Amino acid sequence: MEEEKVILVNENDEQIGTMPKMEAHEKALLHRAFSVFVFNDNNELMLQQRAAHKYHSPLLWTNTCCSHQRVGETNIQAGKRRLMEEMGFVVELEDTISFIYKAPFDNGLTEHEFDHILIGKYNSTPIINPDEVASWKWMSLDAVKNDILEHPEFYTEWFKIIFDKFYEHINISK
Numbered sequence: 001m002e003e004e005k006v007i008l009v010n011e012n013d014e015q016i017g018t019m020p021k022m023e024a025h026e027k028a029l030l031h032r033a034f035s036v037f038v039f040n041d042n043n044e045l046m047l048q049q050r051a052a053h054k055y056h057s058p059l060l061w062t063n064t065c066c067s068h069q070r071v072g073e074t075n076i077q078a079g080k081r082r083l084m085e086e087m088g089f090v091v092e093l094e095d096t097i098s099f100i101y102k103a104p105f106d107n108g109l110t111e112h113e114f115d116h117i118l119i120g121k122y123n124s125t126p127i128i129n130p131d132e133v134a135s136w137k138w139m140s141l142d143a144v145k146n147d148i149l150e151h152p153e154f155y156t157e158w159f160k161i162i163f164d165k166f167y168e169h170i171n172i173s174k
Contacts, residue, residue, distance in 0.1 A: 006031040006068045011100065013114050018071060022055075028110035030100065031068065035162060036079045036118045038064040038091060044138040046122065048086065050156070051134050056105045059134055062156040066115075079118040087136070088127030091120035099165065103157035111158060 005018040009032050024031050038046045046064045050057055065086040069078040079093045096119055102112045126136055139147070148155055148163055 004068070005071070006033075007071060009114050011114075013098065015071075021068065022109075025056075025109040025111065028102065028104070028112045030112050030114060032116070033066065033068050033111075033113035034075050034079050034082075034116040034118055035066040035158065036064045036083055036093065036120065038083070038087075038120045038122045040121070040123045040138060042138075042140075044140050045144060046087075046126070047137055047139055047144070048128070048133045049135040051130065051132055054132075056107060056109055056111075057156045060156045061154050062159040063162070064120075065132075066158070075116045075118060079120075083120075086129050086132040088129065089122060089124065091122045093118040093120045099162075101158060101161045103161070105157075113158070115158065115162075117162065 003020040003022065006021050006024045007015050008017040008019055008024065008029055010016055011030070013032065015032075019029065019031070040046070047061050048064060049059060049061050052058050065082050067078065067082040069075060073081070075095045076093050080090045084090050096117045098114060098116045100112075100114050102110060104110045128136055145163060148160055152160060
């Protein structure tokens with residue numbers, strides 16, 4: 001199977017090429033990505049714990065799901081595809097804000113992403129894919145915010161960045 005490719009972009013999110021995912025992470029090149037945040041009717045966020053064998057950030061807690069768009073795929077299409085692949089359900093998603101971040105990892109790889117934040121609503125139990133997800137839970141945003149302050153080592157770098165910089169945008173109770 002051919003390695004999945006990411007879409008290389010400039011700082012305006014304009015496509016400038018494609019590259020195998022691992023190579024883009026080794027070279028720390030800016031590429032398009034998305035992060036899905038699913039809330040229930042109690043305004044709790046569905047968190048996932050990444051699977052133990054993930055090539056970076058294994059067993060860390062993060063947003064509902066995230067990944068990379070494929071060529072020709074909209075942010076919403078990509079978010080729905082990955083939500084089904086990782087969490088076993090699909091919901092309507094809203095494309096909200098986007099930002100660029102760069103996070104190096106201990107294994108020599110770097111996430112350098114133009115990340116699109118997608119938000120949806122869901123009130124049932126996911127059917128997690130154990131190849132992608134170790135566990136899941138619902139948490140209020142205040143509880144997440146406090147836990148990140150007390151235990152930042154339990155969370156992925158991008159999730160902490162999103163929470164720190166964009167809390168007001170993902171807080172749908174406002």
